[in-house]
Amino acid sequence: MNNYTKNIRKISSNLLEDGRVDLVLGFKRGTLPMASVPGIARTPEEAQGFVWDTNCRLNLANYITDQKEKIGIIAKGCDSRNIVNHIMENKIPRDQVYIIGVPCTGMVDKNRIRALLDDEIKEFKEEGEVILIRGAGQERVLDKEAYLRDNCKICTHRNPVIHDDLVGALVKEQKIEDPFRDVAAIEAMEGEERWNHFEGLLSNCIRCYACRNACPLCYCPACFVDESKPQWIGKGQDPTDIRTFHFLRAYHCAGRCTDCGACEEACPMDIQVRDFTRKLVKDSFEIYGWEPGLTLDRRPPLETFKPEDSDKFIK
Amino acid sequence: MKIIKIDKNDWTRGIDKSRETYQLFGPVTDSGQSIFKQLDKNAYPEMGGTNSVMSPKSVLFPQTEKILAASLDASMENHHIMQRPAADYSRRAVIGIRPYDAKAVRLVKLNFDTADYRDPYWCDAHGATTFVGLAVNQPSAVDFSISMGSGPFGEEGLDVLLVDLEDHYLAKVLTPKGGAYLSDAGFDAAAETDASLTTIETMQLAAEAAITTTVPTDRLQEKALLDLHGAPFWEDLAFTCINCGTCTFVCPTCWCFDIQDETKGKSTSRFRNWDTCMSPLFTLHGSGHNPRGKKTQRVRQRFMHKLKYFLDKYDQGTMCVGCGRCVEKCPVNIDIRSICSTMNAYDPKDVA
Amino acid sequence: MAEKRIKIVAFLCNWCSYGAADLAGVSRMQYPADIRIIRVPCSGRVEPRMILAAFREGVDGVWVSGCHPGECHYLEGNYYARRKFVLMANLLSHMGLDKGRIHFSWISSAEATKFARVAREVAHEIVSLGPNEKLVKKAG
Structure with missing residues (x-):
C-alpha cells in the first residue's frame, strides 16, 4: 500500500470517527484492472476501502453539488480547482467541505496502456513511478510518466490549490513551454479541415451524455438538450444535433473548465471531447489571463468585464 | 445436425458472394471502436476481435429510426397524413454476432413481438435477418454469460454458429435460414458430423471453463x-x-x-x-x-x-x-x- | 448573387440598434433585404444557442448588434455580451464554421447611416460566402 492510500484512509477515518464530516468521498478499487472509481465512506471501516493510484481519473467535485451533508473529499489538483469553482458558483459553502488534498503526479491514459497488449489486461500494478501490466501471456513494465493522459502531461497545477489537510508533501509543478500546442495544431488547419476534424471526432457519438454528466461544471437542473419549449436541439443521431450538443456543452464550460479530463475518461466511445473545451481554455487564458479555479478572490471571465476589453472584432 | 467446414481461404470469397443476396452487417472498427454496422461493398466483418463496444441491437433497432412521415404540401396527395416510409427489408445477415447478443435478440423479441402488439419495424427487420454467430473461444474477463443462461457457445437466437479453428470455421447449421445463407455464400463442404461435434464440444468446454465469474440468480424469483x-x-x-x-x-x-x-x-x-x-x-x-x-x-x-x-x-x-x-x-x-x-x-x- | 436567396438574422437590441434600424427605415435609407430582424432587450440577452438555432433553421449568417460600450440601457449588458461573443465566435470558427458568418456591431439609435452601412457590409460578406451548409438541420 502506498503512503497516499495509507494517509487517505487514516485522515478519512479520523474525520468520520470525530464526526467532523458525515461522509468522505474518495476512490475505491473497482472490479476491473485500471478502475479506481468514486466511492463513499460513512464509517471509519468503510474508509479502509479507499485507495490512491494512477487510475483515479474522474473528478470527485462532481458529487458535491448541492449536497446537504458535511463532506470530506479527496482532491487532486484539478478536483480542488473544481471545488473552488463550486464554492464560487454557490454550489457548496466552503465550510461544508473538508478538503483532503492529494499532490498529484498525473493519471495514466488507460486506452494507450490497453493498446499495448494484444488481449485484455488482467493485472495492473503500480510501484512508485513504474507500472506493471499483465495479460494472458504478456507482461510489460512501463514508465508511468510516458503514459500520462494528455491533460496530465501539460498540467501546471498538480498540487491542490485549496485544502484542509494533505496526504503527502507538495510535488514540484511542471513548467510547460507551450501548453496549447494541441489547440494550435487544430487552429493551423484550414476551415474545411477543421470542420472535418470535428466531424470525424464525433462520428461515433451515441449521445449518452457521459461527458456532460462526468463534468463537475454541468449541474444545471435542466440541461439545454432536455428543454422542450423551445426545443433547442433534436434528440436523434443527426450530425447537426450531435455537433450542436458538443458545441454548447463545451461553451457552457467557457472560463470554467479546469481541463481535468473527466469528460474523456467517461466517454464510452473514447471521443476526444477535450478538443472542444481546450480552445476555450486557451482563449480564456490568452484573452482574459484566466485559469479557472485558482482563487476565490476573482470572478471568472464571463461573469465580469473591463471597459477596455478588446473591441477589435466589433464593427 | 448439418455441419459445414469453411476454409478461411474461402471466407472472403463467400462473404462477397453472399452480398449478392444479402445486406451484410458485422463488427468493424470505426475511429478505433468496434461497432456493428452495415458493411460497405469492400468491408469485411472483423471476426475474432474482442467484444464490440456497441451491441448489434442497432441492426434491428437503430438508435434513430424514422417511423412515420408526411408531406405538408397541400398540393400533394395524402398530405398531412402520416405514413410509414419505405424501408429496405430485403434479406440481411449479421455476421459474427456473439451468442450472448443473439440471446439478447430473443429477449428483445418478447417485448416487440407479443400476442397483443407487434412492432412492425423491429419485427420486419427481425424477419429479414439471418444471424450467423461466432462462438467465443476466449471469453473476456467481464463475460458472465453462463450465469445469465447464455454462454460462449450458446445457440439461442442463432441461425448458424461458427466455431473458429485457426485455419477454418466449423459452421453448425441451426435453422433453414442459416442453411440458406451458407448455400448462398457457396459454403457447402459438409464436415463429418460426429467428429466435428466432438471438436466443438471440446472447445466449448474449454471456453466455458475460462469464464470464472459466476453470478448467482437462483433466488431472485422468490424475493418479494x-x-x-x-x-x-x-x-x-x-x-x-x-x-x-x-x-x-x-x-x-x-x-x-x-x-x-x-x-x-x-x-x-x-x-x-x-x-x-x-x-x-x-x-x-x-x-x-x-x-x-x-x-x-x-x-x-x-x-x-x-x-x-x-x-x-x-x-x-x-x-x-x-x-x-x-x-x-x-x-x-x-x-x-x-x-x-x-x-x-x-x-x-x-x-x- | 447565389441561386438561393441569402438569409441573415440580426439580433438587435431594443434600445440602440433596433432604433437605428427604425430610423434608417423612416429615413428611407437603402439596405439589403436579406436581413431579418429579431428585437432583443439587450445584446447581453443573446445566447449562443440562439445563434445556433438560427443556423440550424438554415440562415446563412448572424449579426448581433447592441449599444456602444458605456451606453447600454442596462448599464453593462453589452460589456458581458462582448466577452461572450469573443469566446463563442472563436470556438465556432475553431470548429470550422466560416468566420465571416457571424458579425457584431455597436450602433446607437441615432446612427441610422452606420446601420445601413454595416448592414451592407454584413450582407456583402455573407453573400460572398454563399449559402451556409454547416450546422444546418436537414429534413429527416
Missing part, C-alpha cells in the same frame, strides 16, 4: 418485489452513478425508446430514438411530476427491470445476457454482477 424495491442498499449503490446513459446504450437488451416529431419546411417526420431510464426526462410527466425524479430511483429501476420485473413477468430468466459491456463501459464501474449478487442474497430480515 417490494422487499427488493425497498432495500436499503440502493442509496449508496447509486451515489456514484453519474446518470449517463452509457449502460443502457451499450446494453444488447435495453429496448426503450422515445418518440420525437421533427418538422422542416414542407415535410414532417416521426422518429424513435433510443431512450434511457437513467435520464430524468425518461419519466417526466406533462404535469411536471416525475415519479423517478431521484437518481437512486432511476438506478434501482434499471437493475430491478433487468433482474426482477422482467423475470417475474416473462419467466424467461433475467433481462441480462452477461456480455459485460456495461461493466466495462460504466464510467464509474457500477457492476451489475455485484448488484445481482447483492439482490440475490438480500433478506430484509438481515437488515431489520
